[in-house]
Every structure is written in C-alpha cells, then in structure tokens.
Amino acid sequence: MSGRQPRRCPPMAEPVDWAKEVWHARVLGPTFDGSFCVIMATETLRRSGIKELLVATNLDREVLVKGWVRTRRGNKYVQFIALNDGSTIHNLQVVASAELFPEENLKDVATGASVAVRGTLVASQGKGQTVEIQALEITVLGKADPEEYPLQKKGHSLEFLREIAHLRPRTNTFGAVLRVRHALAFAVHEYFNKNGFYYVHTPIITGSDAEGAGQMFRVTTLAPEHPPRTADGSVDFSEDFFGKPTNLTVSGQLEGEIAAMALGKIYTFGPTFRAENSNTARHLAEFWMIEPEMAFYELEDNMDLAEDFLKSLVRYALAHCADDLQFLNDQYDKELLVRLNSVVETEFQRLTYTEAVEILKTAKQKFEFPVGWGTDLQSEHERYLVEKHFKKPVILTDYPKEVKSFYMKLNEDGRTVRAMDVLFPGIGEIIGGSQREEDYTKLITRMAEMHVPAEDLWWYLDLRKFGTAPHSGFGLGFERLVLFVTGMANIRDVIPFPRYPKNAAF
C-alpha cells in the first residue's frame, strides 16, 4: 500500500422493497495500485405500474410488475396471465412459455394470487392488446387457493359482493367505482381551491341537538346498563364525558356559517351521520357531505355556484376516468356516458316550487300522492319534473316555509323561503341549499315557530347580531354524486364500507 488515498468504491445502491434487484459484477476500472475494484452492484429494476406500461412506446426492454392475477389460460405450450395492479381497469397480459414455465410450476398462479413478474415488454403477438410481457421470472408473493377464494372470473351479483366487502375492491366494478370516487373527491378540493374557497373542518361530535336534520347517534362514555341518575331518575349527563349530551354531526352547516362570516367562502367535506331507519338505495347512516357556505351570496349566486360546481365535477370525471366510465357504461348503464355529457352541456332548468306545482297539477300522469301547494314534493313528483317534463336537471326554489328548515331566508311574501333543491335524473335531490336568514328578529321568530331552542344556538344567533350579511350555502351528498357519475343503482355500492340499518361489518 502506498501513502496515496485509495480510490473509493461507490456505495452500493440501497435495496428498495418495491424493486427487483438484478445482481451483477461490475468492473469499475483500475485503482491507484493497479488492482481492480470489482463490486457486486445492484442494478435496481424499478417496478412499473400497469397503467403506464399499457401505453408505453419504448418496447423491448426489461420491466418489473407486481399485481393480482385475474385469470390464467392457455395450453401446454404457452400460458397467458391477466395481471391487474389496481392502477387501471385494464389488465396486462403476461405470456409464460412452457420452456421457461412448465404448467405445474404455475399451479399457484391462480385467480386472486399476487405475483411479481420480471420480463420483456414487447409488442403483442396476439389480438386484443398492444403490449404484453414475455415473462423471464414469476414469483408468487401470496397464494389464493382456488377452492376457497370467493371471487371467480365470472360475474358476481352486487349483493353477494356486498357481503365480501374486503375483497370486492379487487373486482373490475369496484375498482372502477373507487377510482371514480377518488377522482371526484380530488375534483371537489381542486374546484374550491381554484375558486378561492377555504376548506374548514367542522366538528364530528356536536353538542347541539338543534340542527333539525333528523335522528342522531348519541356519543357517550356512560355505562349503558347503569348510567348515573339525577334526583328525578333521568340520566345525569353532567357525568358524561363532555358534561352534556353529545351526538355525531348531521351537518357541518351551522359551524360552516361561522367560518364563512370570517373567511368569506368556505367548504366542508367530511363524514356525516344519520340514525334514521332508512332502507333505500339512496340512504346511508354514514356518508360524506360537501357543504360550501358563502358570505355575500344570494340565492341566484348560490344556484350559479351549484350548477357550475356539479358540471365541473362531472367534466373532471369524464376527462380523468374515461376507461372506468366506459366499463361502467358497457356493463351497467348503456346511457351513462350520454347522460353525463348531457348534464355538462345542458343549462339546468330553474323554476319556483309554485310553478312546479302548477305543472304537476296539469300533468296527465297519475300520482300516488296528490299534488297541492303547501306540501313537500314526493319522489314521484320530482322524477316526473326531471325525467319526463324537462328531461334535464332542475333547480326548484322558493318552497313553502313549513316544509323547510328554520334557518332559510323568508321571502317578502311571508309564505316561502329562499330554498333551492337541485334534482338529478335517477337520483332525485342531489343538492339541498338556501340563502340563510341574516335578520336577527326574523330568525328568532322562525326558531320560536318551529320549536328550535334559541338558548342552545346563541352563537348562531350572534352571527346575526354582529356584522350580519347575506349568505348562502348548500349540501351535496357525496355518495349521491358518485352514484350519478358511476351509474350504479345502489348507494351501498359506491362507498367502500357502507353503514346502514343492521349493518356495520368490516
């Protein structure tokens, strides 16, 4: 050894868990003393997503993919494996020649198994796909015994899949629905962020029982068998965690108004809970709701926003989920894409409740429930307006005050309020909103009439005492939006883990 600093060999690349390491010797060249620095270098073959590979143009290169086997078929000379990694609805075809992979070695490459495949990305010899992988190495990462694995390559009923909610995301249908759901959630944030709205987190646990949006879930740490009692025998909630009765929220609106009266334009997007015993294809006990609230917005501004917002969301899905929507269109609802495109292009029909009642009264169709001014419209009435009469989305406004909430702004006629419902084909009410009552005296009068306890909502009334301003907002049921965009028929199939009466599995 001389006194010169030895030339350093470069550090070996860190192994990466999602990569395949290809080990090979690499001669780095002579060092100062004439010896050769020879190291075992890892050349990491980075894992590729199937979505990118399917549209790749640089072929005839080695790639690594990992995913779940959808099907395997073939003969004793060649086997074809359809591989899906969740990045897209499409599968990548892996070709395994019998020379490299005798069929008995592929026993565990069965439907549902997870595998890693190293191979050459090539132009496909067969029809039906443009690229495929000629496999060099196949590793089974996790087996799926075909005798036990419930998902088969043939179709399953949506009801059956609901009972195996831990596996249904692996189906084409639920993969598509979940990707669309993600895209829509992302589009919600993008839309509001772009338009100057601030995202506000309103509480999940609420102490106000006055929101009036239906049955609530009680939140308590009191022992259900032996709760503490007051002198008169009723449950003593002063002993409870929060020192008062509390519930899961049914709406973030009232707190949203607080934020809007400071930040101008805000929105909430969070879980919402209703303990109603609703057994329909359009109700969940736990769902996600989007509630924008805007200071200085009147009802017309509110309608403009709702219409632009909905169209923007649908447009985003059409642009970013084309493959998934095409699949859903072909499998479940042949009119889906036509309907989505028509919503984006059509101006929503706006009319008042009073005008709608006149149309329904003169309609030739017979209704189960009679139509009359002063009663709320039934599902069949809304469907008639949207699907038969106008054949496009409808925004109904100015409902009788008796059928709407206490906080809606009273019109000058004293009989109607500045409410708006956006009605969609197949869904019914997708948005409900209003201009809020900003006048302290009128609001407290309405609260008394509707038996809403003013003392619990002193802070809500304060908003009208200090710097009150016209403001408006609405609520969009996120799952109803996903229902509309995916063309699914049951809301339980557009949320990963549905919560509904007698069902909280998974």
Added chain:
RNA sequence: GCUUCCUUAGCUCAGCCGGUUAGAGCAUCUGACUGUUAAUCAGAGGGUCCCUGGUUCGAGCCCAGGAGGGAGCGCCA
C-alpha cells in the same frame, strides 16, 4: 317504520299438483389442444335445499316463528 319479493352446489339459477337417488351453466379438479382474450373440447368431484317447530304415509315445495338479503315507499343528502 310501512308494503312486497327472495334464501337450493364456490357463484348465477331451475326444480311442474307434496311422491322414489335434487338438476343446469359457470367455477374447481383431471385430460386434450402451438397465441389465448369470460379460450375451447371431453370427463370427474362437489348439497345442513337459511334455521327451528308443525301438518302429512311422505316436505326443497304446505303452515307458524326466527335470521339474512333485495325492491318500492316514507324520512333526507
């Protein structure tokens, strides 16, 4: 909460008026086939007919209760 329908093989479903050993397609297994596309072809295995009780000589089928699921309606988003 109301109305109504359903529960038979791993999945989808048939099963006649109550009659002997409960069927089909797909899936699975075995075999055939040189590039398949839900591959195809041949063969095989596979059943607590949702549970409990009742009627009957005899119940998958009729009756009662229970459990689970679907659809429609109401409440709502």
